[in-house]
Amino acid sequence: EAGVAQSPRYKIIEKRQSVAFWCNPISGHATLYWYQQILGQGPKLLIQFQNNGVVDDSQLPKDRFSAERLKGVDSTLKIQPAKLEDSAVYLCASSLDEGVGTQYFGPGTRLLVL
Amino acid sequence: GENVEQHPSTLSVQEGDSAVIKCTYSDSASNYFPWYKQELGKRPQLIIDIRSNVGEKKDQRIAVTLNKTAKHFSLHITETQPEDSAVYFCAASTGAAGNKLTFGGGTRVLVKP
Numbered sequence: 001e002a003g004v005a006q007s008p009r010y011k012i013i014e015k016r017q018s019v020a021f022w023c024n025p026i027s028g029h030a031t032l033y034w035y036q037q038i039l040g041q042g043p044k045l046l047i048q049f050q051n052n053g054v055v056d057d058s059q060l061p062k063d064r065f066s067a068e069r070l071k072g073v074d075s076t077l078k079i080q081p082a083k084l085e086d087s088a089v090y091l092c093a094s095s096l097d098e099g100v101g102t103q104y105f106g107p108g109t110r111l112l113v114l
Numbered sequence: 115g116e117n118v119e120q121h122p123s124t125l126s127v128q129e130g131d132s133a134v135i136k137c138t139y140s141d142s143a144s145n146y147f148p149w150y151k152q153e154l155g156k157r158p159q160l161i162i163d164i165r166s167n168v169g170e171k172k173d174q175r176i177a178v179t180l181n182k183t184a185k186h187f188s189l190h191i192t193e194t195q196p197e198d199s200a201v202y203f204c205a206a207s208t209g210a211a212g213n214k215l216t217f218g219g220g221t222r223v224l225v226k227p
Contacts, residue, residue: 004157031213042120042203042217043158056214091157095213102148103215105157 004106006092012112018080021109025094033103034067034077035091043091049075082113116141118206120218128226133191135221137204144206147180147187153200194225
């Protein structure tokens with residue numbers, strides 16, 4: 001079974017620029033999560049989708065971050081404009097359903113904002 | 115919201131010894147507690163999880179215990195090996211709002227040969 005795929009793996013941008021990350025979850029997984037992991041910390045949930053609907057985006061900085069999952073499969077996370085403090089690893093995860101089930105993580109996108 | 119605290123932040127053990135990592139959580143409604151292992155530059159991988167209707171769960175050299183009354187749970191690794199060196203994260207979820215996981219700050223485990 002293929003795992004969660006993410007791209008790009010690394011991205012370096014200057015502050016105030018825009019950046020987008022892509023995630024392809026495990027086939028058949030209805031629930032998709034985006035986490036932000038700052039160096040030395042645990043992952044923090046940014047947004048959760050159930051199919052193509054948002055379940056929780058309470059910790060998403062909506063003035064600069066946006067995410068979509070138009071067809072209920074792939075998802076993109078965008079930052080516009082980026083700030084220095086956005087430097088982190090952005091992890092995508094998926095699970096089979098909305099209930100209490102295992103979340104499988106992708107390899108992450110490491111973002112450095114200069 | 116839920117708050118998960120994890121201790122210690124770093125742990126150094128001799129190969130063959132045991133390692134114990136402890137987490138406390140704040141929301142008494144939490145009922146799912148996974149543990150993830152993250153090697154340097156790699157994705158977090160689930161190593162074991164426990165649900166609130168169980169007090170202990172084992173999988174070979176790894177065990178997790180849960181004390182719902184005290185709101186804490188622990189990871190135990192026995193007979194540690196160099197490949198156990200990694201950062202370990204605990205997490206908690208109430209199962210509501212789509213299984214939102216709140217993670218602890220992580221424990222960096224170093225197993226010395």
